[in-house]
Every structure is written in C-alpha cells, then in structure tokens.
Amino acid sequence: MEPSLPISWNSKKRKDNPSKNAKRLKTEDGDWLFEPVRVPRPPRISVLLSHLQQPLTLDGLTELLHFAALGKTCGIKQPSWCRLHHQRRVTGVNVVVLEGLIQSHFYKHYLTLQHLRANYTTRVSFSPSSSGIASGIFSSEVPGSESSxxxxxxxxxxxxxxxxxxxxxxSKFGTEVRGLTAYVLTQEEMIKKQFPVKGMPGCEGFLCTDSDDFVTDNSPLYGLDCEMCLTEKGHELTRVSLVDSSGRCVLDELVKPQNRIINYLTRFSGITSAMLRPVTTTLREVQTKMRMLLPRDAVLVGHSLNNDLRALQLIHPHVIDTSLLYRKEFGQRFKLKVLAETVLKRQIQTEEKKGHNPIEDAVAALELAQYFIKTGPGQVVEHHLEELWxxxxxxxxxxxxxxxxxxxxxxxxxxxxxxxxxxxxxxxxxxxxxxxxxxxxxxxxxxxxxxxxxxxCPYFSVLQFSSFSDHLKNSFPHQEHHYQKVCAHLREMCVVFAGPFPAGFSEKEVRRLFRYCGPVRRIKMLNAAVRIHAEIEFELLEGAMLALKTLNGLHVHGQYIKVQRPVNESMLDLDLTLDALMADPLNISHLYAVKLKTNQAKHIHFSGKANGHTLDSKYSDLTAMKMADGLHPDKVNGSKIDSCYTELSTTVGETDLTAAKHLHATSSGLSEEKLRERFGHFGTVESIFLPAKPFGKRARHAYIKFESTESVHTALSSSEELRDEKYLICPSLTPPHLHSWVAMTTPISTAYSVVGTAIEEGWSLTLTSPQDQETELVMRKLDRWLGKLFRSLPDGTLSVVVLPGLMSAHGHLPGLCFMEVKRGSS
Incomplete structure (x- = not known):
C-alpha cells in the first residue's frame, strides 16, 4: 500500500539509507530529514456498488468516455455509475466493439478467452442498443453550447x-496539378522498390534500353503488363503487352520460358500448355523488340511495374508505377482491379474471364496514370476519398x-x-x-x-471487429437457435441430479432440502419405475457446488442421497472452468457464505471433492470433514438428529417431509454487521453483498469481498471452524455484476420457456459439430488479436471492449463491457 501521508524521521548518521525512493533535506539544526518521494498513482476505474448489477447502457458508456477523454478541465463530471481515478494521467482511450457477441458467448467460451478474462478487472453487463455503438459514441453530445x-x-x-x-x-505529391515528371520514380526510389537498376546485385545480364538521361513533361507514356508462369527456376515470362499513349497495342507476344514449366498459373495468367506449345519466341527476342519500339524519352507505366521489368530482365530508368501513385498508408497497395473499377468505372479481371488480359491491364494502368497527372493529386483524393481510402x-x-x-x-x-x-x-x-x-x-x-x-496511436480510437458476427451469419443461419443452445449450456452448469428419494417425496420437499445451499430456480422430478430422482437447477454456481459438497451422501431415515453433476460431453471441461472462475480477477478476493442454525452445521457432510473435482485445490490446508462410521437411521451423516425429530413417523413420506422441514427450518438470514464481525478476523472486509429479498425476508447467502486474496485463503483454511459456527463457505464463482449466474440467459420472462425446452428436449450442447469447432477457433483467434491490441496500447490508455448484446424477437440478450487502464510492466 502507498502511504497516505509523508513519513519523515531524523538521523545523525548518513551511512544508512532509510529509503531508496526518498529525498534528503537538511534542517536548520543540521539534522537530516528523509521524506519518501511520492510515486504518481496510475489511473484506475471502479464501478459503484449500487450500480454493479445494473446493466450499462450506451449512454452510460459515453458518459465514461467523455470524462476519460476530456476530464474536469473541460467541465465534464465523473460518470454517475463509476469512478475513474486520476483521470489526468489517462494518455488515451481505445474502444473495441466485438460485433455479434453477447454475454453468454463469453462465459460459454470462458476458457478460450484467456486475455479477456485475465487482463480486464472491471466487467459489467451491457444493455444492447438499437443504434450502432461506434456511431453512438462519436455522435453523442458533450454537455456544452449548441451549434448551428x-x-x-x-x-x-x-x-x-x-x-x-x-x-x-x-503528403507525397502535394495538391497542385503537375507534369508527369513529378511522378517519375527517382533512382533511389527504384532501388528501394526493387526495380531492376543498372549495376545493382541481381541485375547482371539484364538488357538496358536506349534511353535519354532525362525526360520532360511532353515525353510519351507507354503502358506495360506481363504474365508469368512458374518454372523450375522460379517465375518466368510467358506473355508481354505494350500499348502507346493512345492505348493502341504495339506489342503482344507469347514467350517460351527457358526452363521446364511447373505451373502455368492459368487462373491469373490465362496461359495454357496448348497456347505455348507452338511458340518459339524467346526472352531475348522480346527484349530486342521492346528496345526497338520504345523512344529514347519513353516513360513506362504499369501497376507494380518492378515485377514486369524483372520478368522481362529489362532495365529502363524512367517509370511511373500506378500502385505508388494511388498509395495507401504504410506501403499498402490497391489492386489494379479496384482502381479501374473505382476511378475508371471499368470492370477488368472479371471472374468469367480465364485469367488476366495483359493488354486490358496495360491500358488500365496507362489511363490511371494519365488521369492522375491531368486531375492532380488533390482532386483525385477529394473525388475518391470515400470510395478508395x-x-x-x-x-x-x-x-x-x-x-x-x-x-x-x-x-x-x-x-x-x-x-x-x-x-x-x-x-x-x-x-x-x-x-x-x-x-x-x-x-x-x-x-x-x-x-x-x-x-x-490516436488519442481516441474505436475499432470494430466483425469476424464472429460474420461467422454466425455463415455457420448458423438460425442464430436464435444457436443463442438458445449457448444459454442452455450455461444453465446446465448450475444443474445437479439427486436421489434416490423414497416414494412420495415431492418437489416441494426437494426444494426445502436444497435451497439452503443457494437460491433454486427450477426442480424437475424424475420418476423411475422404482425410485424417484430430481433435477435441481440453481441460480448460482455456488449453490450447485455446495450441494455437491454437503448433501452428497446425506442419510435420512435409512435412505442415502447421491448428488452429482450431469454426465455428458458438454461438462467435460467443467472442472477447468470452475478453477478458472475461482482465479478470475473478479472473484479471487470474494467468498460465498451460507449461514445455518442450531444443529444444521453438524448434520452436514463435507467432502474435499465433488464428482472428482477438488473444490478447494488452491488451498492445500483446507480440512476435509469425514463422515463418521456406524450410520443409524436416526442420524444424518453420522450426527444425531435433534431429539425433537427422533420420534419420526414410520411412514416414508412423512419421515422425508419432516427431514426436509428440519433442514429448511434451520436456515437463517444474514446481516452485514454479523458478517463483518465474524469474517473480519481473517482480514479487512472491503464490502459485503446481500441479495435483495422481498420485504420481511432475510438473505440466506452473501458475498464477502476482502482487500487481499490472503484473507480468502485464511478463511477457506478455517472452513471447519466456520462450520462449527454454522457457516458454510466456498470460493466465489459468480461475477459480481451478475445477481444470478443464469440471469444472462433469461433476460425476459418468456425466454425460459424457449431455452428451458432446450434442456428438457436434450439438445446437443457438445463441441463436436464442425460449426461449433469452427466457432471455438474463431473465438481463440479473436482473443489472441485482442491480446496483441492491448499490448500495443501505450501505458495509461483506458481500454474498453464491448460485446454489444442482441435485440431479438424474444427479448434483449445482454452484452458485456470490459474496462481496464493499461499499466506499465513495472
């Protein structure tokens, strides 16, 4: 922790350095005063507790972005739902919009999205918007004066x-109209762009044209284009076309390569073996014809002309390359087809044609150069800014x-x-x-x-990633069905199966038995020929975890109850998911706690594992309770039931009903004061969250947030002691922004009937289909790109990643918003 106040002390000796980060001042008495140098605190973001479980809207997001980018110096106030601390040290803002993604997608592919879950410590639900996020951000109004x-x-x-x-x-050519000599490449530029230049390595044996030392604005332009095939020695010339300044073809020759052809590249060149079979023209003959046709002051024009001249093994000092005229940032180049379509309004290299037509390409390059020279770079950019760049x-x-x-x-x-x-x-x-x-x-x-x-990096930037949205459109034409499968998979993680129960055991009694572990959303009774089982769906993953941990092996009136997870392919990675959720930055400092009454704690059996998964594997000193030997019908997990329950009716239904009532009656509400008093012994309690309950009812479970993870470790290692004090605890699994783990899958009341049917009908939730495997690959690639992007941001940048959510016919499926201020490696 950083000191809240400067610390100082006097010292007669100077040989000891009290602090390497301290400045030394001498007082009037000659004593030395050491005062620590304050290290500037980096900016950070925190969501107000009262807004943590409220979905963030686009207006709320823009409210944060306004403050982050402009700050109080521009009269912008802190957002109403969060606090951005030390805003003046924010060096930039970057927003990434992941089109097509909803919150359920993130948790379905939780293990795959390693960067998102590990590097962003602030996460809130996002309410989908009818307007585009990027458009909404840029067009949002900052409080200030109106303008006409x-x-x-x-x-x-x-x-x-x-x-x-x-x-x-x-920036290269200016805006004014200039003559063609302004666009002829210099020798230095030709060398840099790998044109053949006399005397340069690799140009030995190349033929030089008869050219003047310089050209003028009246020099003639000649368009050139070549086609190549692949031989044993590399790419070799197979066709050359040359047109004069009026677009008239003056040379069009097929050329026989010197070496054996491996690939004719017909798709691009249009050359076939039948076309070259009768050809005897050699490269040297074509070079001689070119040398004779070109005037001494000719300027050759082409698109990526360096490749054509190297194929011709020809050196010509005066060239204009249209790929360098219509230039893009960072050396990128437009395709000739795109330039012809946009600037000349002409279709070339169309799919119905077999290969490129070099005469057509040479004319297109020539006319593109003539248009650029005549119009001028300023007008070219203005006319085609939107279409091209x-x-x-x-x-x-x-x-x-x-x-x-x-x-x-x-x-x-x-x-x-x-x-x-x-x-x-x-x-x-x-x-x-x-x-x-x-x-x-x-x-x-x-x-x-x-x-x-x-x-x-721009000071404020918005990036839109659309790969997942495109993948959904291509792979899942019925996207609503895909969303339902995703939601059904997440809700299945909160499901446990229990039984066998004696005949006559009702749904109401099952609910009474299980709901003290956490809120129960749904119970489905499974009646076999002889025995009764139940499928229990909890609101929270913690409820399912505690049920597995405490109720598995429960013994009531001679009947053992087995509690287990669903066994199918979709649950194979559940253990890894639970471990990752425990280590999530949003959960690592939190505990989930349930309070029991008088004899409830001693009736509960603790197991170190649930279905083979070590629940508290990260805390090696956690004591596992063992069930006592010699079970008796009037014992629950080896402990005697209270005397008021020992004289139970011998009828099975009544016995089980009474046992269930007993478990229900012993549960108790929680209060923040009692929780702080008890759990404060393990470390400083930062906050306590008690779920809202109807008037007159008290919460049965709570989330406790400590200032340090060590406090969580200490509490978990004392779980036996806490059990004796009627507390059941386990690591937190539900992110703080969700009041219910399955809430994100049921945004409206009718959604349950749609998604719940998916579970009941037994939809396949595995990743074995080609579409789902491809989805996993898309997610992995997307997360890798987000990691690269985050690492490229300057320190102090507020990074925001938005999963926009979905507005569907069945209701709004919430998205997710990640926020983090990037800090340096130190």
Missing part, C-alpha cells in the same frame, strides 16, 4: 482540410483542454477541436465522423494490422 448546422459543416470542412495534408498521397487517419498531437467547446458539442467534434487525434477502423459504418478519420477494412486481421502499424 452551418457552423457544424464549417467545422467538418476545417477538420477535413486539416486531415488531407496527412493523407499519404497529399475510406479516410486515412489524421495524426495530430492531443492538446490540453483550456476552454469549453465553441463550435459543436458532438463528441467527435469536441475532441478534434481540442487537437486530439480521433479514428475509426472497421467495416464501413454510418458514423458521424469526417471520412479522413476513418479506415474501412473487410477483415479483423486488417483492422488490427492497420492500427498496430501506426507510429503513434
């Missing part, structure tokens, strides 16, 4: 002009807010007005953000790569 539509348009125009100068085309992120330095917003109170406008860099990266979206601050990509991999390539 005209002033908003002027503001957007200023932002666009400011951003254009950072555009890769504008989707907006290149404008990087500007974040500035400190000094005055309230003056032009617009839209969040995106306020940020940019402050000089804070803003960006959106994802699929094409209808967001209220200037196009210069958007980047549109078709895959999550491109979204991540685009963000990580940036030399400096």
């Amino acid at each position: 539509p005209d002033s908003q348009r002027e503001q957007e125009g200023r932002h666009l002009q400011k951003a254009l100068k950072w555009h890769p085309v504008i 989707g907006g290149c992120l404008a990087i500007t330095e974040p500035a400190v807010c000094e005055s309230p917003p003056t032009h617009s109170n839209r969040f995106a406008d306020v940020l940019q007005d402050r000089g804070c860099s803003v960006g959106f990266i994802g699929k094409r979206a209808d967001i209220t953000l200037s196009l210069s601050n958007q980047q549109w990509h078709s895959s999550d991999k491109e979204v991540l790569a685009s963000f990580r390539r940036k030399k400096k």
Whole structure:
C-alpha cells in the first residue's frame, strides 16, 4: 500500500539509507530529514456498488468516455455509475466493439478467452442498443453550447482540410496539378522498390534500353503488363503487352520460358500448355523488340511495374508505377482491379474471364496514370476519398483542454477541436465522423494490422471487429437457435441430479432440502419405475457446488442421497472452468457464505471433492470433514438428529417431509454487521453483498469481498471452524455484476420457456459439430488479436471492449463491457 501521508524521521548518521525512493533535506539544526518521494498513482476505474448489477447502457458508456477523454478541465463530471481515478494521467482511450457477441458467448467460451478474462478487472453487463455503438459514441453530445448546422459543416470542412495534408498521397505529391515528371520514380526510389537498376546485385545480364538521361513533361507514356508462369527456376515470362499513349497495342507476344514449366498459373495468367506449345519466341527476342519500339524519352507505366521489368530482365530508368501513385498508408497497395473499377468505372479481371488480359491491364494502368497527372493529386483524393481510402487517419498531437467547446458539442467534434487525434477502423459504418478519420477494412486481421502499424496511436480510437458476427451469419443461419443452445449450456452448469428419494417425496420437499445451499430456480422430478430422482437447477454456481459438497451422501431415515453433476460431453471441461472462475480477477478476493442454525452445521457432510473435482485445490490446508462410521437411521451423516425429530413417523413420506422441514427450518438470514464481525478476523472486509429479498425476508447467502486474496485463503483454511459456527463457505464463482449466474440467459420472462425446452428436449450442447469447432477457433483467434491490441496500447490508455448484446424477437440478450487502464510492466 502507498502511504497516505509523508513519513519523515531524523538521523545523525548518513551511512544508512532509510529509503531508496526518498529525498534528503537538511534542517536548520543540521539534522537530516528523509521524506519518501511520492510515486504518481496510475489511473484506475471502479464501478459503484449500487450500480454493479445494473446493466450499462450506451449512454452510460459515453458518459465514461467523455470524462476519460476530456476530464474536469473541460467541465465534464465523473460518470454517475463509476469512478475513474486520476483521470489526468489517462494518455488515451481505445474502444473495441466485438460485433455479434453477447454475454453468454463469453462465459460459454470462458476458457478460450484467456486475455479477456485475465487482463480486464472491471466487467459489467451491457444493455444492447438499437443504434450502432461506434456511431453512438462519436455522435453523442458533450454537455456544452449548441451549434448551428452551418457552423457544424464549417467545422467538418476545417477538420477535413486539416486531415488531407496527412493523407499519404497529399503528403507525397502535394495538391497542385503537375507534369508527369513529378511522378517519375527517382533512382533511389527504384532501388528501394526493387526495380531492376543498372549495376545493382541481381541485375547482371539484364538488357538496358536506349534511353535519354532525362525526360520532360511532353515525353510519351507507354503502358506495360506481363504474365508469368512458374518454372523450375522460379517465375518466368510467358506473355508481354505494350500499348502507346493512345492505348493502341504495339506489342503482344507469347514467350517460351527457358526452363521446364511447373505451373502455368492459368487462373491469373490465362496461359495454357496448348497456347505455348507452338511458340518459339524467346526472352531475348522480346527484349530486342521492346528496345526497338520504345523512344529514347519513353516513360513506362504499369501497376507494380518492378515485377514486369524483372520478368522481362529489362532495365529502363524512367517509370511511373500506378500502385505508388494511388498509395495507401504504410506501403499498402490497391489492386489494379479496384482502381479501374473505382476511378475508371471499368470492370477488368472479371471472374468469367480465364485469367488476366495483359493488354486490358496495360491500358488500365496507362489511363490511371494519365488521369492522375491531368486531375492532380488533390482532386483525385477529394473525388475518391470515400470510395478508395475510406479516410486515412489524421495524426495530430492531443492538446490540453483550456476552454469549453465553441463550435459543436458532438463528441467527435469536441475532441478534434481540442487537437486530439480521433479514428475509426472497421467495416464501413454510418458514423458521424469526417471520412479522413476513418479506415474501412473487410477483415479483423486488417483492422488490427492497420492500427498496430501506426507510429503513434490516436488519442481516441474505436475499432470494430466483425469476424464472429460474420461467422454466425455463415455457420448458423438460425442464430436464435444457436443463442438458445449457448444459454442452455450455461444453465446446465448450475444443474445437479439427486436421489434416490423414497416414494412420495415431492418437489416441494426437494426444494426445502436444497435451497439452503443457494437460491433454486427450477426442480424437475424424475420418476423411475422404482425410485424417484430430481433435477435441481440453481441460480448460482455456488449453490450447485455446495450441494455437491454437503448433501452428497446425506442419510435420512435409512435412505442415502447421491448428488452429482450431469454426465455428458458438454461438462467435460467443467472442472477447468470452475478453477478458472475461482482465479478470475473478479472473484479471487470474494467468498460465498451460507449461514445455518442450531444443529444444521453438524448434520452436514463435507467432502474435499465433488464428482472428482477438488473444490478447494488452491488451498492445500483446507480440512476435509469425514463422515463418521456406524450410520443409524436416526442420524444424518453420522450426527444425531435433534431429539425433537427422533420420534419420526414410520411412514416414508412423512419421515422425508419432516427431514426436509428440519433442514429448511434451520436456515437463517444474514446481516452485514454479523458478517463483518465474524469474517473480519481473517482480514479487512472491503464490502459485503446481500441479495435483495422481498420485504420481511432475510438473505440466506452473501458475498464477502476482502482487500487481499490472503484473507480468502485464511478463511477457506478455517472452513471447519466456520462450520462449527454454522457457516458454510466456498470460493466465489459468480461475477459480481451478475445477481444470478443464469440471469444472462433469461433476460425476459418468456425466454425460459424457449431455452428451458432446450434442456428438457436434450439438445446437443457438445463441441463436436464442425460449426461449433469452427466457432471455438474463431473465438481463440479473436482473443489472441485482442491480446496483441492491448499490448500495443501505450501505458495509461483506458481500454474498453464491448460485446454489444442482441435485440431479438424474444427479448434483449445482454452484452458485456470490459474496462481496464493499461499499466506499465513495472
């Protein structure tokens, strides 16, 4: 813990250093005063206890983002539902939206999503919104002065002009119309882009054209395109096409490769073995023709022209490469097909054609260069900014807010007005953000790569990952059915089977017997030919755990009760899931506690394991209670039942009913004062959560949060002592933001009839189907990308990951919101 006040002391000797992080001051008396240097506290976020189990809305999220990005210096107040401590030390804000994901998906794939569950210490349910999250964030209004539509348009125009100068085309070529010589590559650029250059390694034996030392703006342009096949020595030329400045073809030759062909690459080249069989033209002959056709001041134009010239083994010093004219950020290049379709409004390289047509490609490259030269880079970018670039992120330095917003109170406008860099990266979206601050990509991999390539992260950024949403649409056409299966799997984790019960044992008696372990949601009686069993579904995982731990082997009037988990493939990883939940940052400092009355504790049998799973494996000193030998019909787990219950009726139904009433009657309510007094002996109790109950009823279970995990260890190791004091405890498994483990699967009253039917009808909840296996792979990849993204964020960045949830015909399925301020490795 950091000291709340400076600590100082006097010392006559200087040889000892009281603190390596202390500054030394000399007093007027000559004594030395050591005062620890305060280490700045990093920013952190915490959710108010009163709002912890309330779903977060999009408005609530934007309230946090406003404060995190702008702070009190801009007049923004703390959010009403949480506290962001030390906001001034927040260095940036990053929001990731995982389209198509709901809260149930996270817990269904809990073991797979290691990064999300381990690195984010704040987690709240998220209420789905009818509008897009990215659009809602950027268009949200920051408290401030209103602005007219005209002033908003002027503001957007200023932002666009400011951003254009950072555009890769504008930053390279400027905005003015210039002659073709402005776009001819220099020798240094040619070497960097791996063009064949005279005297460079790898260009030995290449033929040089007869070219002048320089060209002018009136020099002729020639379009060039080549097709290659794969031979034993690599890629070799099979066809070359050359067109003049009017687009007329002046050369179109098939070429016989020197080495044996391995792959004709017909899909791309259009070349087949039948086409080359009669061909005798050699590479040297084509080089000679090229040398004769090209004027001395000719400028060759092509798309990724370096590959064509290397295939030709030809050196020409004056070239224009259209892939470098219409340039993207970080060296990325457009495909010729995309440029032709967008700029020239022409379809080339269509699927119905067998391979590329090099004449068609050469003409397209030529016309793209002519258009760029004639129109000028400024107009090219302005005309095709949305279609081609989707907006290149404008990087500007974040500035400190000094005055309230003056032009617009839209969040995106306020940020940019402050000089804070803003960006959106994802699929094409209808967001209220200037196009210069958007980047549109078709895959999550491109979204991540685009963000990580940036030399400096935007101060405020929103990334949209859509891979899981696309996977659901492709693999599960009936998504509602898939969601129901996910929910059914989660609810099955809270189910135990118990029995056999004597004939006549009713559902009401089973509920009385089991509900002291935790709230019981549903009981289904299973009547076999001879014996009766029951399926009990708890609201909480802890209830199922305590039932397995305490009621398995319960002996009432000669009848042993066996309690066990469902045995099917979907439960194979349950032990691992329980261990991971215990170690979850949200649960690791929490305990689940149940209070019993007079003789309840001594009637309960404790087992170190439930269905083979060591419940308290992390706490090796936990004492396991053993059932006493010599069971008797009037004993429960080796302990005598109270005398008032020893004279039970001999009828089975009445006996079991009385036993159930006994267990029910001995349960007791809990109070925060008693819990603090008792569990405070193990360490400082930070908070206690008692579930809300109807008026006049007291809670039977509670969650106790300690300041340190050591306190939890100590309490668990004293479980036998606590049992003697009528307390049953186990590690916490339910995240604090959920008042019920299965609440996320039943957002509306009608959902249970839909999802509950899934369990009763025995839907397959295994991961054996190809679709589910693919889903697991998608989740694993998604989590890996989120981990890479988080590691690339600067220290002090508020990272928010949103699972948007789903608005379906059956009701709203809640999402989930993760929040964490990234800290340094120290």
